[in-house]
Amino acid sequence: MENETKLKHFESLIDADSNIEPRDWMPEDYRKHLVRQISQHAHSEVIGMQPEGNWISRAPSLRAKKILLAKIQDEGGHGLYLYSAAETLGISRDELIQQLHSGKAKYSSIFNYPALTWADIGAIGWLVDGAAIVNQVSLQRTSYGPYARAMVRICKEESFHQRQGYEIMAHMMQGTPEQQEMAQDAMNRWWWPSLMMFGPHDTNSPHSGNAIKWKIKRASNDVLRQKFIDKTVQQAEIIGLTVPDKDLKWNEETKHYEHGEINWEEFQSVINGNGPCNKQRMDNHLKAHHEGEWVRKAATAYALKQNQSVKQ
């Protein structure tokens, strides 16, 4: 087919809400857009294991430790589904990791903040996974088939993650004044970075135009952020936590909460490498990558040997 006919076919699939599959022709810009977004998403899942991983050995009970371990392993699994989805677009895992190490590929700003107390583990599950679910539920209907299918399973797991975080916060709010203070402090530190996870306002989001046109994004950054705020403020009230936003107020007409302005300078500074933990996160990733080299080599050699014996 001529390129123009191929483009028309691609557009007709998008218009009909059909998935684009790896075998289908797609515009180069669509492919690149997906590689950027899916790899950023995969890197976020894997780097996101670090703030929580730090607390496995300090979990306050065996039950809490088992739940945290399971959650962190889930995040590693999410990274693997997403790297596989990105690989269907014709880029290798090695190249994706190289792009992360060189700084060409980003990961979510949120994982550059430290987890200082056990209450932070509650706040991460409740707020960070809570924000991630709102975004990922909408991505279950994204136009690229392998990405949409990965999201279905990821969302089921994220919903357990969100509940375990909320349970920790609810528990602490029923505890001693010190525990309540710890929970409020974690809320104060994670609230604003969680809102930043949805990305810049729609008017400042350079990728949104194509993303909406190609149905990669099914809802805009601001729409998803608002959805998260509306449901989370009510959850905070139920357990007695205060949202650290003096401008937050319910608008009876729109039936939404209005919120104060996000500190976009902080967001830009964090995504440009200057957050409190950017260096630590990348150093840890590089170290684990180098230390795991022998495993990758052994796995590749084993796969080659298996292939040879099948051919013989």
Ligand code: BYC
């Ligand atoms: N952090 O035009 P825009 C999890 C960048 S992990 C860093 O709006 P787009 C979990 C953006 O990349 C779940 N950078 O972009 C794991 C772009 O820069 P580049 C993570 C950000 O792509 C472990 C520029 O700003 N979820 O749940 O249309 C433990 C302009 O932005 C961020 C995902 O990855 C950010 N927050 O929209 C616990 C969801 N926001 O690339 C939990 C998938 C924006 O031109 N991703 N930027 O250099 C998306 O839905 C979209 O990519 C975004 C941004 C909404 C994040």
